[in-house]
Amino acid sequence: VLPEQGDYAAGMVFFSADPEVKEGCRKIFVSKAEEFGIKILGWRTVPTNNGTLGETAKLAEPDIEQVFMEKPPSYDSEKFELE
Numbered sequence: 001v002l003p004e005q006g007d008y009a010a011g012m013v014f015f016s017a018d019p020e021v022k023e024g025c026r027k028i029f030v031s032k033a034e035e036f037g038i039k040i041l042g043w044r045t046v047p048t049n050n051g052t053l054g055e056t057a058k059l060a061e062p063d064i065e066q067v068f069m070e071k072p073p074s075y076d077s078e079k080f081e082l083e
Helices: 019-035 055-059 077-082
Strands: 009-017 041-047 065-069
Touching: 009 019, 019 041, 019 055
Parallel strands: none
Antiparallel strands: 009 065, 041 065
């Protein structure tokens, strides 16, 4: 369940397809969010269709996820949008 409209945000994150690099980047993202007092509500894998990509493009294809974050009580909507 999401908070009230305006009290959460969604972001697109382009991760490396390498599982170790991806998890390292996710940990950094979560750590930085915590430094700002932003709670991560969850992650969602974005469905993609790489059927028309060539082999070279597929080698560089990122894992794309959405992240959902809750606005800290101390933030107004404008500050949250800027962070």
